[in-house]
Amino acid sequence: METAGGLILFLVGFATLAGIASVSTLGLNICWGVTGLFNIGIAGFYAVGAYTSAILTAEPSVPSNPHLGGYELPIPVGWAGAMVISAAIAWIVGKVCLRLRADYLAIATIGIAEIIRITFRNWGALAGGSYGIHRIPKPFESLPQPWAEIFFLILVLAVVVVIYWVIERGINSPWGRVMRAIRENELAAAAAGKDVERMRLQAFVYGSALMGLAGALSAHYLKQFLPEDTEPLTATFLIWVMLIAGGSGNNKGAILGAFVVWGLWTMSEFLTDLLSAEWATRAAYIRVFLIGLLLQVVLQFFSRGIIPEKAPVIPRGESNAAKAEAG
């Protein structure tokens, strides 16, 4: 009975973290999968979201380590704030950097993310510096276990479903088709009279807002948020592997990729735990190596991912291609 309860808690925790990761992968899918914006600053927006929500909702900081915050606002206000502030920062970054070619944008976004992380780590008065922010409220935490965890999971999954639905509507609308057109051929899209710069900025801002929301969700899940929680390895790199493995451009693929890769990541931890203590710490690095290798294998041999992107349905009877096929 004891072990069964433990197993449930473990699975619920696993699904919660995978669900939070899929919020990030959906955000990245808007940027990279749909619009082709190479954003590798996920960790930065994730940090902004997490700290914003923590500052807005946490209890006042301890006198020994004062920092901004302690407003004890309702949690939904924190989440909304996380998305708004992440979006605002993304808007500023995008205004300056989105005109750059893809590689330059990559360098620019990773630079911004590092500067954001350095700022949070060093500016104690803003977010507690290396001590981080503690006593962040968690939804349903007053319920008995395992119900508190299960309800939190349901909340996360509900968020994922809502985001999925909104993005699906978006990318199957004329808006989404313009985004794909920009990804495939920017000049042609501009020649067709589309405001490429504005559309790219929109995709970047929406995607980054979701990354901020993912950060906020994890801050409330962990109940405390430290600079280590914004490690680019998990906050940026794993998200990229998830999206590419799952199938970039496809929202179902983005979510599936999050669960599959998070599953592999967690299982590899089980395997390394079986090793002796001396090797267990070292084996943690082997896991990272294998994730890097997985990315290379996916890129070289399965570049379209588990669920490849589907061409959008064109809602005006039979398309010419279908007619040609039938004839």
Next chain:
Amino acid sequence: MVEFFNDYILSALVLGSIYALGAIGISMIYAILRFAHFAHGDFLTMGAYFALPLVALGVHPVLTIPVCMAISAVIAVGTDYAFYRPFRKSRPIIMVIASFGVALMLRSLFQLFGGVDDYYYWSIQPPLESLEPFLVGAKHLYIGGAVIVLISATHYLLAYTRTGKAMRAMSDDPDLARVTGIPTERIVVWTWIVGAALAAAAGVLLGMDTRIKFDMGWNLLLPMFAAAILGGLGRPYGAIAGGMVIGGLEELSTIVIPGDYKSAVAFAVMVLVLIFRPQGIFKGRVL
């Protein structure tokens, strides 16, 4: 004046020349293979780590540089063969993702074999008394000498050898180079050899100046990109100038802002250059 030299100029020169050595490779790879090589910082770290066992055997760190350069060059060519070559014909951005993965794999290997501890080639040495009041240590003289030798050798290679001239031709215009009969695949291999060897040397020099740690190179990636872009992509001499400028600005910035935010300076310079003069100071390629 003496104080200014001790506090800022000396460290700016050391940092700038390390950036310069790393930025040459980034600039050439960017121009010839058309992608931002995100694992270049980890090539630096690789060089620094390869020197460790030799230093433990009693070899002077400066003398380990050629060995580290050779091993790193071989590994770089192997990495290119395994992880970048399959994507030569696809969009360059895929190679950026692949190099991001290579960076992660290399870093996990450093941690696997070296742990998270810091390593040092030697204990802290007092500044040389003969050069008072300038606080110049023996390490600074070794670093300076090594940089002069390395930059001169690079200059000789690029300006006087067939391979070097072909590399410059290819970084100017790969298509034109191909139609004039330059064996492009072989030049690509040479680009990796030169770029990785210089990065490895920069890593050993950085290790001599400070310490050896698994993320030492990764943390230098942004300023090295900034240096390469500032100097103009495909312009090795520009990369050297860019490295010195970025190193100088970063050190001088500590007069007005806390040292923790140094990397923001490199970033700001890079973004400004990309917006107002994307070809860099030496009229490099705009990709």
